[in-house]
Amino acid sequence: MSPATKRTVVITGGGTGIGAATAELFAEAGHDVTITGRREEVLAAAAKRLGVAHLAFDAADPAAVQAALDQLPTGIDVLVNNAGGNTDRRRPPVAAGDLAGLADGWRANFEANVLTTVLVTEALKPRLADGARIVTVGSVAAKQGSGSYGAAKAALEAWNVETARTLGVRGITANIVAPGVTLDTEFFAGTVSEEWVAGRVATAFNRRAGTPAEIAQAIFFLGRADAGHLTGQVIHVNGGVHTAR
Numbered sequence: 001m002s003p004a005t006k007r008t009v010v011i012t013g014g015g016t017g018i019g020a021a022t023a024e025l026f027a028e029a030g031h032d033v034t035i036t037g038r039r040e041e042v043l044a045a046a047a048k049r050l051g052v053a054h055l056a057f058d059a060a061d062p063a064a065v066q067a068a069l070d071q072l073p074t075g076i077d078v079l080v081n082n083a084g085g086n087t088d089r090r091r092p093p094v095a096a097g098d099l100a101g102l103a104d105g106w107r108a109n110f111e112a113n114v115l116t117t118v119l120v121t122e123a124l125k126p127r128l129a130d131g132a133r134i135v136t137v138g139s140v141a142a143k144q145g146s147g148s149y150g151a152a153k154a155a156l157e158a159w160n161v162e163t164a165r166t167l168g169v170r171g172i173t174a175n176i177v178a179p180g181v182t183l184d185t186e187f188f189a190g191t192v193s194e195e196w197v198a199g200r201v202a203t204a205f206n207r208r209a210g211t212p213a214e215i216a217q218a219i220f221f222l223g224r225a226d227a228g229h230l231t232g233q234v235i236h237v238n239g240g241v242h243t244a245r
């Protein structure tokens with residue numbers, strides 16, 4: 001690939017699931033890819049397998065993001081804000097009336113999904129090349145509702161519009177790819193059965209869950225240099241469940 005077409009790509013949460021599939025696509029296309037996440041060993045293994053660079057830091061921690069800047073690339077062409085997940089799936093259920101527990105749960109999902117995206121984007125803004133692409137991974141939960149997780153992903157949609165509006169003069173686009181149920185990731189952390197998945201995808205027009213590779217294809221398209229007139233949008237990749245009646 002010529003230096004002119006080679007792009008510098010940063011993918012948060014790139015060690016597993018959708019992020020790793022996205023890193024694979026960009027790496028296969030010959031771009032320079034850096035994946036991030038909190039677990040060094042997971043990242044190192046994925047980076048070795050994919051032939052990409054990696055850097056471990058907590059994207060929800062302002063000091064950690066600041067400290068990571070020294071080792072993150074400059075001249076970034078594509079930023080994929082993929083880190084996140086439904087933190088409720090890794091916490092004990094909150095008892096009715098436990099307002100402190102409820103507040104903790106809402107903060108956790110806000111931090112995992114909104115702060116990770118907002119902090120990394122803000123920190124890297126001065127390093128984004130003119131004409132850069134910002135692609136953020138949202139969720140169909142923003143449309144369908146799913147407690148604090150859906151609310152956090154909905155907050156990202158408002159943030160995305162503001163980001164697209166303010167960076168548009170530099171030719172930078174900002175879009176959200178919103179998956180539905182996507183298997184072969186760590187998202188569900190072993191908390192769902194085959195029956196549950198079947199119920200969730202029953203309203204999909206194709207009656208199936210998505211794959212990380214399918215979500216990655218949408219992210220890859222939005223990251224293209226010639227996708228510059230598509231901005232401020234939410235692209236649903238879920239077999240149509242967001243239209244379910």
Ligand SMILES: NC(=O)c1ccc[n+]([C@@H]2O[C@H](COP(=O)([O-])OP(=O)(O)OC[C@H]3O[C@@H](n4cnc5c(N)ncnc54)[C@H](OP(=O)(O)O)[C@@H]3O)[C@@H](O)[C@H]2O)c1
Nearest residue numbers: 013016017018037038039059083084085181182185186187
């Ligand atoms: N799978 C689905 O059904 C589905 C549906 C809709 C939307 N999504 C969204 O898709 C995105 C990717 O999730 P996935 O399904 O691929 O699940 P996943 O395998 O759990 O991937 C999430 C990645 O984000 C990283 N991460 C989480 N919190 C982080 C933090 N504070 N700082 C840095 N990295 C962090 C995780 O690594 P560490 O734990 O090592 O940090 C992990 O690699 C998420 O935003 C999720 O909300 C998934």
